Amino acid sequence: MSMKELRLMKGNEAFAEAAIRAGADGYFGYPITPQSEVMEYLMAQKPHERTGMVVLQAESEIAAINMVYAGASCGKRVLTSSSSPGISLKQEGISYIAGAELPCVILNAVRGGPGLGTIQPSQSDYFQSTKGGGHGDYRLIVLAPSSVQEMSDFASLSFDLAFKYRNPVLILSDGAIGQMMEKVYLDDQRPRFTEEEIIKNTPWATTGKTANRERNIITSLNLDSHVQEEHNIHLQAKYREIEKNEVRYEALHCEDAEYVIVAYGSGARLSQKAVDIARAKGIKVGLLRPITLFPFPKAPLAELAGRVKGFMTVEMSAGQMIEDVKLAIECKVKVEHFGRMGGIIPSPQEIVDALESKLIGG
Amino acid sequence: MDTVTKDDIRKPENLIYKRTNLLTDKTMSYCPGCGHGTTHRIIMEVLEEMGIQEKTIGIAPVGCSVLAYEFMNIDMQQAAHGRAPALATAVKRLMPEKFVFTYQGDGDLAAIGTAETIHACNRGENIVIIFINNGIYGMTGGQMAPTTLPNMKSSTSPYGRDVKLMGNPLKITELVAQLPGTLYVTRQAVHTPAAVRRTKKAIRKAFENQKLNKGLSFVEVVSNCNSGWKMTPNQANEWMVENMFPFYPLGDIKVNED
Amino acid sequence: MAKVKGDIVIDVEKCKGCQVCIPACPNDVIGVSKNVNGKGYNYVETVNEECIGCSNCAIVCPDGVITVYRKRIE
Incomplete structure (x- = not known):
């Protein structure tokens, strides 16, 4: 190796x-x-x-x-x-x-x-x-x-x-x-x-029309609405396939969690530290980090919704992913959001404070 | 001489001109008498004569010629409005051994795509740009184009283009000729047999330049839009000679021989 | 006396009747048919036998519907 x-x-x-x-x-x-x-x-x-x-x-x-x-x-x-x-x-x-x-x-x-x-x-x-x-x-x-x-x-x-x-x-x-x-x-x-690999693996590519094949055309135009709808149906089927196969996420301390923070990217790094602080205080909190935002890890969230008291998304925004979390758990338990905007990175302590005030005490 | 019948003449050995196989059998979607069809045909004739069908990638624009890929029997990409020179840049850089050309109208090339046009020309990309200038937006129903003549009527300049209100027509071909990156810049037409022959020669020269890695060739074709101009095709060609050519004079604008 | 004799074949179903070929012909060989094709266009047709096979009509035809033959008469 x-x-x-x-x-x-x-x-x-x-x-x-x-x-x-x-x-x-x-x-x-x-x-x-x-x-x-x-x-x-x-x-x-x-x-x-x-x-x-x-x-x-x-x-x-x-x-x-x-x-x-x-x-x-x-x-x-x-x-x-x-x-x-x-x-x-x-x-x-x-x-x-x-x-x-x-x-x-x-x-x-x-x-x-x-x-x-x-x-x-x-x-x-x-x-x-x-x-x-x-x-x-x-x-x-x-x-x-x-x-x-x-x-x-x-x-x-x-x-x-x-x-x-x-x-x-x-x-x-x-x-x-x-x-x-x-x-x-x-x-x-x-x-x-x-x-050779391009011609073999991507036979649709515009590599020059050789005598042994029809011309390749790359376009997004379908003037016939029926053809366009067929294309839309095909695209949607592909997206469902992606949702089936490519969900990626990381779960941290979720086994015994009563509360779960959902956060990605920078937000997840900060939340990881927040989980450590909260756990030290005796709060049973876990972190679910979506690695793929599309496809969104709906199933693990839905599973958690059956056994936790609530979720809080931590996002450096006004709260956008929270909508996908609510959809994934079908609003079975409380979902709150904590975030900062304008380029401000929240501190882990701020996240713990929000967890306590918005989710546990709220 | 009267003994020579049509059957005697119509023999394969007497064939001197037929539609190139590099055009598909599909009837072109252009209005009767439109110069797009003629220009499509002579580009395909040039590719056929140079034997480069298998090595050529064409870039279609948005506008009347958005469906150029339906008629040209080569691999093609359809670009977002105005972006054809950016596409051609990438294709040529990634596959330098291929021949790459864009086919664009005046709205595509000289309005929404001005930045892409200028910068591809200024970088001196080793591509061919074919520019159809008919002074109007044909596809969307005859609106004012960047190349609409002063006082020329269109659906968005119904009383004629008032340059004080609507700005001046853009001679983008003269403009790109100023750039160090352009090698060959010419303005031609396809309204008469002689004009078609000259344009074909110019297009051939443009592709030969690319073959020799000499740089960017820019071929403007002043063409009629008889539907948009609301004339018959032959009237439109006459109007074009009288009105378009004085403002957009035909001929080579820049020829760099090194 | 002409030393060459020409002839053209017009794909009338693909002709859009734009008539750009008519002024291109030096011998006024082409005229507009009274008949229409499947698309409703009055297509063009040959109206005399004076064709010299110069190809001018085919070269200006936007739809490439004209095939040209030329035979040298010995």
């Missing part, structure tokens, strides 16, 4: 390095705080020399996501990264990518909004990420890393899921996860797809 390479890295850098090692063919981006390290790291690495990977600074987030659309249309492993205002700009392209069923990876290092907002970490893009941020009925697979290690691990996982389902995968990070330095075990270098 080979030893994995261990390094101390920022989350954004770990993601960039992991993308190269995942065999990415192309990165297309536009600078925006707090994720500019991704493209900076890639450019410094000269991945064109390392693996032949293309890295291009586009004229806008809009151009970048459309470059991703085109690269994915060629059967290539392509990705982009941005932060909230830039992700909003990309939504049209993401909708086209979802409609045309193209595999790609998108990183959102969320910052506080609305508007230009703040550059500090936030989790206020949950609705946009999980409910389809652009127009039309579609879903992204959404992964929420809570460590630098997961920023690395999710790069290759995202590509694998994207190609398995021909669906865009969004990594919902934030400024804290992206900027913090931690040790990280890096995956070994994976080869980029060969042209």
